[in-house]
Structures are given as C-alpha cells and as structure tokens.
Amino acid sequence: MRRGLLSIASLALLLVVTACEAPPGREESAAAAWTRAITALRASADRAVQDQDLATAEGDLSRALALPAPERLEARLLTQDLHFARGTVHFARRDPAAALASCDAGLAAGPRDSVFAANLYALRGMVLEATGQALPAAEAYTEALRIHKAHYDAALEAP
C-alpha cells in the first residue's frame, strides 16, 4: 500500500516536472526548427551563388529572413548574418542601395558589437567605397576594426 502511494506520488511528480519542462522544450524545438530552416535556405542560396543565380539566392535569403525568429541572442546573431549574406548578394547584383539597407537592417537586428555587426560594417564600407564615398567608407571600416579590436582584447585576456 505504502509502495503504491509512493509510486503514485512519483508518477505525479514526474507529470509535474514534465509539464513544467514542456514550454522550454517547445521553445527549443521551435528554435531548432528555425535554425534548420534557415540553414537549408542558406545552403540553397550558396548553391545559387555558385551557379551565379543571384536572384534565386536573394529569394532564398529573403525567405529565411521572413521566418519568425525565436527570441534568443543566437537567433539575433544568425539573423544579422542572414542580412549580411543578403547584403553581399545585393552588392554582387550591383544594387548598392539595397546592400546598404541590408547592412542597416542587420545592425538593427542584433547587438552592434558582435562580429556579425563587424561584418555588416565591413560590407557597408565596401559598398560605400565602391560608390565613391571614400570617407564614409573609411568610417565604416573603422567601426568594423573597432569591434574586432574589442573581441581581440577579450580573447587575449580570456583565461
């Protein structure tokens, strides 16, 4: 009888724990699904770039960016990287305005001191340089450099 009560109590506890863990589990699953989806779209975009089919690449990256991203830092960083990828495609398609818009969107999508932000600033510099805006280009490169320097210092000081 006592063993039976303990078993029932254990089962109830297991049910409570499972119920409590369910939301994070679903969140993790949604995050994993999002990551898989954007990874596949990005791989498709890469293949398209290799085939010099920039329109398809742009479409793949736009679809990836249209997917609702989970509220996590990693997702924000990956979103920044997707904007970077789409910006490079715009730039390769000789659309500097769209490339700069991608840089702006990417910088707004995540932390401004991440290496992904550094990439976006570097791309911004390339676009500005290619369009004859020398000093703004140098300023953008300097922002990218500043971020890398901060990460370099942090890595050097890490135990």
Add this chain to the structure above:
Amino acid sequence: MRVRSPRRLLALLLLGGCAAAHVSTPSESPAHDPEPVSVTVEALRKEQLERLYRFDGDLGVMGDRCQALCSHHTSICGLATRICGIAKANANVPRAADLCEVASATCKDTSARLPTDCFCQ
C-alpha cells in the same frame, strides 16, 4: 544550433566571422593595394560561413583562442589595409589620414601582442 554555455556563446561571438578576407602575418603592416571588391566580398562570405558553422566543433581551448585571435588580427589588418588605401587615394582628406594612422597602429599593436604559441596563417 544551440549555445548551451557562456563559453560556447563566447566562442560563437569570437569565431563568428571575419570582416575582411586579407591574410596577414604578425609582422605585416597594412599595404595600400586592396583586392577587387567582388573578390573580397566572395572570400569574406565564404570565410564567414565557414566560421559560423564551425563554431560548435570540438576544438581545444588554445585552438579556440588562437583561432579567434588570428581571425580578429587578420580582420583588423585587412581593414587597416582598406582604410589606408582610401587615405592614400584621398590625400586631401585629413580625417582619412587620421583613420589610417590609428588603424595601422592597431594592426601593429595586435601583431605585437599575438601570443607566441599562436601561428596565424
């Protein structure tokens, strides 16, 4: 992709990308002859992708650290090369010269501070 610990997140942040595709050695100073933009962008993107999806690998601590340091150092000196290229082409713009000077100094400083056991390509 999941980041389970602060260390992994740090690795992601550190290994996440490289802002320019120029490869330099610790003793190298910025040059003034950047690659064509189209070539650099493609190399930049390839390197970015490789680093982004490689971060979750089983690298040792020193490997992680050296890889991060070399990546950032390469980016810093590559960016300095571009900034100084602009300054050289726009000699009448003092601000560009100032940015070049700071960038060159940063490149040299990070070169000098690279640990001796980090062998950057």
